[in-house]
Amino acid sequence: EAGVTQSPTHLIKTRGQQATLRCSPISGHTSVYWYQQALGLGLQFLLWYDEGEERNRGNFPPRFSGRQFPNYSSELNVNALELEDSALYLCASTTGSTDTQYFGPGTRLTVL
Amino acid sequence: GEDVEQSLFLSVREGDSSVINCTYTDSSSTYLYWYKQEPGAGLQLLTYIFSNMDMKQDQRLTVLLNKKDKHLSLRIADTQTGDSAIYFCADNNAGNMLTFGGGTRLMVKP
Numbered sequence: 575e576a577g578v579t580q581s582p583t584h585l586i587k588t589r590g591q592q593a594t595l596r597c598s599p600i601s602g603h604t605s606v607y608w609y610q611q612a613l614g615l616g617l618q619f620l621l622w623y624d625e626g627e628e629r630n631r632g633n634f635p636p637r638f639s640g641r642q643f644p645n646y647s648s649e650l651n652v653n654a655l656e657l658e659d660s661a662l663y664l665c666a667s668t669t670g671s672t673d674t675q676y677f678g679p680g681t682r683l684t685v686l
Numbered sequence: 687g688e689d690v691e692q693s694l695f696l697s698v699r700e701g702d703s704s705v706i707n708c709t710y711t712d713s714s715s716t717y718l719y720w721y722k723q724e725p726g727a728g729l730q731l732l733t734y735i736f737s738n739m740d741m742k743q744d745q746r747l748t749v750l751l752n753k754k755d756k757h758l759s760l761r762i763a764d765t766q767t768g769d770s771a772i773y774f775c776a777d778n779n780a781g782n783m784l785t786f787g788g789g790t791r792l793m794v795k796p
Contacts, residue, residue, distance in 0.1 A: 605782070607784075609784075616789065617774065617784075617786040619785070668782075673778045673782060674719070674734060680727070
């Protein structure tokens with residue numbers, strides 16, 4: 575069974591640009607979670623999508639947004655990039671009936 | 687808000703047991719998790735424990751939960767060099783989001 579996949583693996587942008595990160599959940603999983611792992615800040619919850627709806631949001635500004643598609647894959651968009659957005663962005667999925675989150679390999683975003 | 691704390695670093699010799707500790711503050715957590723992160727990689731789920739359990743064993747891994755003290759530990763028996771990684775404890779709370787500790791870097795010396 576394929577795990578959670580994320581693309582791209584690495585992404586380099588400059589300040590002020592927009593970044594789009596993608597996540598495909600494990601087959602049969604309907605919930606997708608996004609986390610940011612920034613140096614010195616640890617792992618922080620960003621967004622939770624379930625059945626196409628945003629269910630919960632962490633303490634991040636509105637320029638962090640996303641969506642979930644009918645096939646349950648998800649996009650994370652970061653607008654007006656700032657240097658401190660440089661981080662590893664991790665996506666996780668669950669079935670919705672269990673709390674156990676399975677993580678993808680992450681996308682490393684570097685903002686120059 | 688919820689707070690999860692871990693010690694930063696642990697060094698052991700190959701073949702010894704490793705014990706990684708974690709404390710949390712949210713008494714409403716349903717599950718508590720241990721994840722492993724190797725350099726440049728995502729998080730690998732190692733094991734989890736339901737909040738009404740005291741102990742769970744899974745091959746070389748033993749998880750102990752003291753709900754009264756809000757203390758969680760992960761014991762790795764016969765630690766190998768391949769176990770060198772960062773270990774995160776996490777708990778779920780309202781909204782299903784995970785709150786992570788800061789991670790414990792385990793170094794296994796040959």
